[in-house]
Amino acid sequence: MNLNGTLLAVDAGNSKTDVAVIAPDGTVLGSARGGGFQPPVVGVGTAVDGLAEIVGRAWEAAGGAGLSPAFAHVTACLANADLPVEETALQEEVLGRGWSRSVRVHNDTFAILRAGLDEPRGVAVVCGAGINCVGMTPDGRTARFPAIGKISGDWGGGGGLADEALWCAARAEDGRGLPTALVDALPAHFGLGSMYALIEALHLGRIAVGRRHELAPVLFAVAAGGDPIALSLVHRLAEEVVVMAAVALRRLGLHEEEAPVMLGGSVLAARHPQLEDRIRELLAERAPKATIGFVTAPPVLGAGLLALDEAAAGPAAKARLRERYAG
Secondary structure, rough: OOOOOOEEEEOOOEEEEEEEEOOOOEEEEEEEEEEEOOOHHHHHHHHHHHHHHHHHHHHHHHHOOOOOOOOOOOEEOOOOOOOOOHHHHHHHHHHHHHOOEEEEEEEEEEHHHHHHOOOOOOOEEEEOOEEEEEEEEOOEEEEEOOOHHHOOOOOHHHHHHHHHHHHHHHHHHHOOOOOOOOHHHHHHHOOOOHHHHHHHHHHOOOHHHHHHHHHHHHHHHHHHOOOOHHHHHHHHHHHHHHHHHHHHHHHHOOOOOOEEEEOOHHHHOOOOHHHHHHHHHHHHHHHHHHHHEEOOHHHHHHHHHHHHHHOOOOOOHHHHHHHHHHH
């Protein structure tokens, strides 16, 4: 198989990594999947070592067995590349692997954004365990936020919603806060009879900290039942989604023209009516010409489209790649 001019597309999230070897005409020649990408936990070099193993499998699947991976361009959309200094460190590490002399590292949110757009122009808000927002224009300008938690001004995401729900329910049970149905619903999710029992189980590790995110859907269910406290948290998340999108649109000069705002991540993709309706209402006030869409395509498609953008590929190549990941 002729592998000259091939492109490498990487979407590396916290929990899984997808890699695709793409021909200049948009054909996927080989692909592979592996584990999550977490340089803050294991270090940059070790994280890219894990990535290299997945790249090697994709290269072999493309017909490169016995040869070292070599690409005309590499686009790597990586989790935990939240700050430019982190992108630079990761880009240098990838360049050092010798896969290509042309490497571009993005935060993984850019892959989600590009997957939802016909051209690299618009804004995406992603709300899964955390929350993030990025934007781009065809001339290469971008808008982004650090998105590393409260210290960078973030609020929301599934994890943040769960923590807020626990806070409200704990105070409601002991009398410091307003009454809410969350008092019964949150512990019931884990088969417990009171918030005190849930607090104890979480504090003593009988329920793993990582399971807190399971409480976000419980919060939405309680909000759907009309609980004012739960609904206020859902509406606050809508406010955060819209303010991030509006600021990104303004930074890119897109706030007074038609521009897509793509919503992705598990919390937004669930399309809870109380959240989606409030987002639409607020965005109509702050960016009346913006249009809302939902990203359902796999993020590796976005990484591949960004690679084709870098290679100045034509619309036919991008359409072929989209067809490969359709459905």
